[in-house]
Amino acid sequence: MVVGHQPMVAVGTGTYLDELLTMARATNIAAGSAQTWPRLSLEYIIAMRPEVILDGQMGTDPDLPSAFWAKYPSIPAVRDHRVTGYPEDPTLHPGPRIVQTLELLARLIHPEAFAHAAAVPARLANPPPSNAIVAGSAG
Secondary structure: OEEEEOOEEEOOOOOHHHHHHHHOOEEEHHHHOOOOOOEOOHHHHHHHOOOOEEEOOOOOOOHHHHHHHOOOOOOHHHHOOOEEOOOHHHHOOOOOOHHHHHHHHHHHHOHHHHOOOOOOOHHHOOOOOEEEOOOEOOO
């Protein structure tokens, strides 16, 4: 998850958002940093080849993050149109709506798991891990 572009700041280890990414079955590529809000280079992000990019820099407009990232078509998330913004509230603020935030992240990372949500209870859905940003491959 990216929270800023200048500099490029991502969600790191030790944050509740990193824990939610893990619960949503994504591996945070920024988790390798010793910082809770690490600055990442574009070269690092390109090399990590995320499958999903969650970009909060642009607020809730879903088209603006894609416009920024469109300059980097070698990133799988860009190539496959898996770049999206997310609402600042409730996403960035821990509180009583944390379950709502977890579901939002899971839907953004694994939309295929929710395609038939009415037919399969959420507790039974077990999507495979996915690359997300900023989150990387979990295997």
